[in-house]
Amino acid sequence: MTWKCPKCGRVFSRRDQAHYCVKPQTVDEYINAQDEAVQPRLRELRAIIQQALPDAEEYIAWSMPTYRKGNNLIHFAAAKQHIGLYAGEDAVNTFAEELNGYDVRKGTIRLPYDRALPAELLTRIAVWCRDAYGR
Numbered sequence: 319m320t321w322k323c324p325k326c327g328r329v330f331s332r333r334d335q336a337h338y339c340v341k342p343q344t345v346d347e348y349i350n351a352q353d354e355a356v357q358p359r360l361r362e363l364r365a366i367i368q369q370a371l372p373d374a375e376e377y378i379a380w381s382m383p384t385y386r387k388g389n390n391l392i393h394f395a396a397a398k399q400h401i402g403l404y405a406g407e408d409a410v411n412t413f414a415e416e417l418n419g420y421d422v423r424k425g426t427i428r429l430p431y432d433r434a435l436p437a438e439l440l441t442r443i444a445v446w447c448r449d450a451y452g453r
């Protein structure tokens with residue numbers, strides 16, 4: 319079981335873990351607030367999304383790194399064992415076959431830290447989200 323602080327979005331193994339709680343205002347602050355061990359992976363995912371969506375604006379929404387172009391397109395969040403990539407129900411249905419082998423639930427793709435990021439697939443998913451949700 320993990321616990322996610324509702325204020326800053328950090329994930330801990332113990333509920334109500336005492337910590338230096340600051341709500342991140344930027345994606346840099348968000349990534350820097352996570353476990354050092356997972357920061358490189360978060361930066362890697364961020365770079366994949368930024369490359370796929372060069373015209374999207376990056377900001378924090380619902381305590382998560384978020385990319386928007388008119389509307390919110392895609393979010394991600396660090397968890398204990400994985401990064402949750404929030405692409406939406408329609409996106410995960412569209413890519414269901416290629417996401418076979420990943421834990422997918424409620425429009426979220428779980429990208430485990432012990433597995434390399436499928437950069438090419440994630441790029442296509444991000445572009446799909448822009449085309450479907452953006453304006």
Ligand SMILES: [Zn+2]
Nearest residue numbers: 323325326339
């Ligand atoms: Zn907190």
